[in-house]
Amino acid sequence: MRELSFEGTTVRFGSGRSALTAVDGVDLTVPAGSVVGLVGESGSGKSTLAKAAVGLVPTTSGEIRLDGAPLRTRRDRRRLQLVFQDPHASLDPRMTVGESIAEALRGRRRSARAAEVARLLELVDLDPARARSLPSGLSGGQRQRVALARALAAEPEVVLADEITSALDVSVQGSVLNLVRDLQRRLGLTILFISHNLSVVRYVSDVIAVMYLGRIVEAGPADAVLSSPRHPYTRTLLDAAPAFGVALDDPVPADDPRLDTEAPSPHDPPTGCRFHRRCPIGPLTRPERTICAETDPQPGAPDRPHRSACHFASETLTLEVPAR
């Protein structure tokens, strides 16, 4: 297992007025043998980052490296394997489970292949006899296990898991998460685990990175990021996560009526700090903080705690709860 690192990775789509920078100068390292969880709201560029790594979308600039060596060829990229969100779409409906997995195995004899497919199916807690089933006969959770087995069949250095539990029922989600955690510990996998669900990410990750409008705005050890977030956006996400015993009526800082309620258009990101129109401690609530709307906090991020893209990251986050 090796270390995956993104260095200034940028992905731009389209041109002219419809141009949009889906991933904007991302620096992120997934250390060997660890799980980095990537959270952020929809459209923040999580999937695009993963697709760029495996070469499904071209990068505009920046470098993606495995143990320091840039990934260039298709062969290089095969050392990364992506598991997709929707297990109903990611398996060929016409191929048996065994055929799908075998396809990712390289240069083995027929008999050795069958044995390997059986081993992989067992690894993901499926009956090896399932090799002969078609995907249509499997439940969502089972299909996602097959997709995992197929990714592992390519003997990847790094696994990228993009929302692999969001299409699953809650009662199956748990077993897939257990499997991911278990496989990671047993095989020492290096995983970039993408999800919009903080609780899910927290359960499997060692490091958490938070993405907003194409950028990583905070990254650090999972516990530290969740217990003392350094970016107001992380705080906002934590406050909004539905949890038992938290009434909707308890207002949170992000409920301040002066703030924008939704993410700005990625076609036209705000000046300065991209979060400033939604930031509970930004210029809309504290007019003296004009710097937020004028100066981009991203360049100074490496020197701040949790690499936070916030001018005020070193302050303890004391947020005032607005009156309702």
Added chain:
Amino acid sequence: MGRDQWRAALRNPVGAAAAGLLVLLAVLAVVAPILWGDAAEETDPAALSQGSTSEHPLGTDALGRDIMLRVLVATRYSLGLALLATAICVVAGVLLGVLPAVLGRRAGRLVTGTVNLAVAFPGLLLALFFAVIFGVGARGAVLAIGLAGAPSFARLVQTNVAAVSGRDFVAAARLAGVGRFRLVARHLLPNIGEPLVVNATVMAGSALLAFAGLSFLGLGVQPPAYDWGRLLGEGLDRIYINPAAALAPGVAVVVAGLAFTLLGESIAQVVGVRAVRRRRPPVGDQAAAAAAAGSAPETPGDTVLVADDLRVGFPAPRGGWTYPVDGVGLTVRPGETVGIVGESGSGKSLTALAVAQLAPDTADVTAARLEVAGVEPRGRPESEVRELLGTKVAMVFQDPMTSFNPSMRVGTQLAEVTRVHEGQGRRAALARAVDRLRTVRVPAPERRAHQYPHEFSGGMRQRAMVAMGLMSTPELIIADEPTTALDVTVQRQVLRLLKDVQAETGAAVVLISHDIAVVAQLCERVVVMYAGRVVEELPVGQLGAAAHPYTRALLASVPDLATDRERPLATIPGRPPDPADRPEGCAFAPRCAFADDACRVRPGLAAVAPEQRAACWHPRSQPLDLVLDVLSGGRS
């Protein structure tokens, strides 16, 4: 295309007739030349250019050969040439069609461009052009017709390949290192087979016609060989003397061509939208299952919704009926917020749709009692029910994009609701629409009202959907996974909005969600569904004392921000049963750790604590520590 679909295509009367004809033609093609090949060549100097006689029912040609026999014998050559041309067309088309997927980006674009250019030429012109190039004769004509059809077939393949290429499994295969050729052979072609088969069949029909045309013009089959086209040409010279000589080969061409085309069409119909017919299950079927059904609890005071033994059935593919909603009892009091939770397929949405009288046409909805906002919909004409419920019940769906008309401005759509139901004027209705958009905190409502749904973000569309519900004063708002597609921050806003709306208007809210934490945030009471039935209902505050094993497992299996990372998550083995083969008795039994013999009888909902009912023979009584921690501890 599965075997069942082929069978279905043949069951369709048109398809069956076409297939029957083709079989007949195939038999003729095989046997006619063997039986009558020589006889058809026999010249009869005594009977030159005769009309119909008893010996030659369709007359004879200039050399005295029997026309009927010649038409029959020509079947083989005519069909064979047409099929050969089709084969050339399909092979060339598929090759050209998949080329862009195999070649690099630039070369691929070149091929696509060339094909598009060729498609722009009229097919017949192309065929004539090729016929001249390849020279007069059967071989030239086959090549000409085959190649002339290739561009449009190639384009068909290209568009289909492009559609399949975009699917995840193709990307996954690429990532797994599957080569380009294998990708085409194993993943792309098999998944576009259906439209190709349909089109090739139709193509065979037109090739037959085109071939007849070329032969008729003298560009196709040359003497002494003959096909229908040539017979037609010869017959036409003497059409006033012996019309049958021209009509017979003409009819043969048309009938065979039609047979191919119709078969193609009926396959297409089966592959595409399957026609649904409205059916009703036999009455006995319903009564039998009503026995152990869940009934609504005693209903003191007034209610906005009472459903008792609500069942929603669909005709099963293999005959009979299945009941995705199988005896649900549900009561909602005015101003109450009730959450329905359950996994996908548990029947949550169908329950809601049935209550709002929006169940699909093919569904059969029955209930021992059903009362919505004081209206008893059963036994009333549909239009009247819609009219009555239109202003009293509001629905909010998961994907507001599909519930809005994409070509109508949002404000106009909202206004339409009041105009239809309350006969308000245009201006007044629009003013109200803007006002409601403001209520749901859509920024700049005047401007937004003039925008189209696609110009709204997901969260904003969802709010507009709530606004639409508020155009009248609903007594009941049913929200079906209203926040599932939204981010947590937006989800929170939409939930708060629902709560505010409810506080302001006093409407009752039924929130359907697979996420029990979401339901717990908004609702006072939770109804848990499993396999089409209610298995437990309880106040949100009592979730920590959930009694049904399924409810408890559901609560334990979802990680939250306080879950112990060192312990595996609780899981539920197995999967929910298919509505078509639910186990008898308790449907949860195959996955339940506490199942025993008693569970083979279906448990009804019974009180286990004040305001709490569970459908289980062995309800759990010890508190759920995990949930209790979280419930009492709140956010860390």
